[in-house]
Amino acid sequence: MTITEIEKQLKVLRLSGMLATLESRALQANQSSASLVDALSWLIQDELDHRSSSLRLRRFKASGLDEMKTLTEFDWGFNPKLPKKEIYELVTAKFIQNGEDALLIGAPGTGKSHIAKTIAHASIQLFQKTVYREAHVFFEDMFEAEQTQNRKKVFKLFTQADLLVIDDLFLRKKMPKDAADYLLDVIINRYARKKSTVITSNRPLEDWGLLLKDNAASSAILDRLLHHGHLLKFEGKSYRLKEAANRLSQLRNTREG
Numbered sequence: 001m002t003i004t005e006i007e008k009q010l011k012v013l014r015l016s017g018m019l020a021t022l023e024s025r026a027l028q029a030n031q032s033s034a035s036l037v038d039a040l041s042w043l044i045q046d047e048l049d050h051r052s053s054s055l056r057l058r059r060f061k062a063s064g065l066d067e068m069k070t071l072t073e074f075d076w077g078f079n080p081k082l083p084k085k086e087i088y089e090l091v092t093a094k095f096i097q098n099g100e101d102a103l104l105i106g107a108p109g110t111g112k113s114h115i116a117k118t119i120a121h122a123s124i125q126l127f128q129k130t131v132y133r134e135a136h137v138f139f140e141d142m143f144e145a146e147q148t149q150n151r152k153k154v155f156k157l158f159t160q161a162d163l164l165v166i167d168d169l170f171l172r173k174k175m176p177k178d179a180a181d182y183l184l185d186v187i188i189n190r191y192a193r194k195k196s197t198v199i200t201s202n203r204p205l206e207d208w209g210l211l212l213k214d215n216a217a218s219s220a221i222l223d224r225l226l227h228h229g230h231l232l233k234f235e236g237k238s239y240r241l242k243e244a245a246n247r248l249s250q251l252r253n254t255r256e257g
Helices: 003-012 015-030 036-063 084-091 112-125 135-147 151-160 179-193 203-213 215-227 238-254
Strands: 099-107 129-135 164-170 196-201 227-233
Touching: 003 015, 015 036, 015 196, 036 112, 036 129, 084 112, 084 227, 084 238, 099 112, 099 215, 112 164, 112 196, 129 135, 135 151, 135 164, 135 179, 151 179, 164 179, 179 196, 179 203, 203 215, 215 227
Parallel strands: 099 196, 099 227, 129 164, 164 196
Antiparallel strands: none
């Protein structure tokens, strides 16, 4: 068979990874006098790598994340009080494998969302089913699902994912009427399934009952999140204010120049 004929067969077999590297691998094998076993092992590894990459991409697109955050671009020096050791431990995603939870609590702009998205990204790299929602979107999804008789599908999405991230809980002071029930139902179900949840919030835990307008539900939610959970407090200055000040300074320098 010619290369072209082999490529056609690979398309039929849906071996896209092999198809993408077939020509270069054939050249490599020819130049190095590689054995048939070696050449096949290269192509098989290419296919496995391609499938892994494709799966990660599908998991990312399905997660709800809008960007792939890592710790590489995180400015540790700006807020030296952050719990660096605990953050690095969470980003290993080992806590997800153990079915544990994490609460990231602190002032706005201190890096909570960045870390939550980094954890979600790490989870995806390990091929875990990951769902990320900003809190107001989470509640909107739950409300819309009930109105459209689609609650079972959405509830399954939120309860069966290996990791659920709810970002910026209570950022918007006005909570939906059924917010406590929505959150309680999901957290109780995830706790029973030993699925991990990460929640970020700028409000202290003692305020949750007031904000949810249901002290009993709040206590039940926190009881489960903290039973096998990690509580990280984020203290320090706002990265957003720092970036805004930098932009303003650059604008002034441009105008003066």
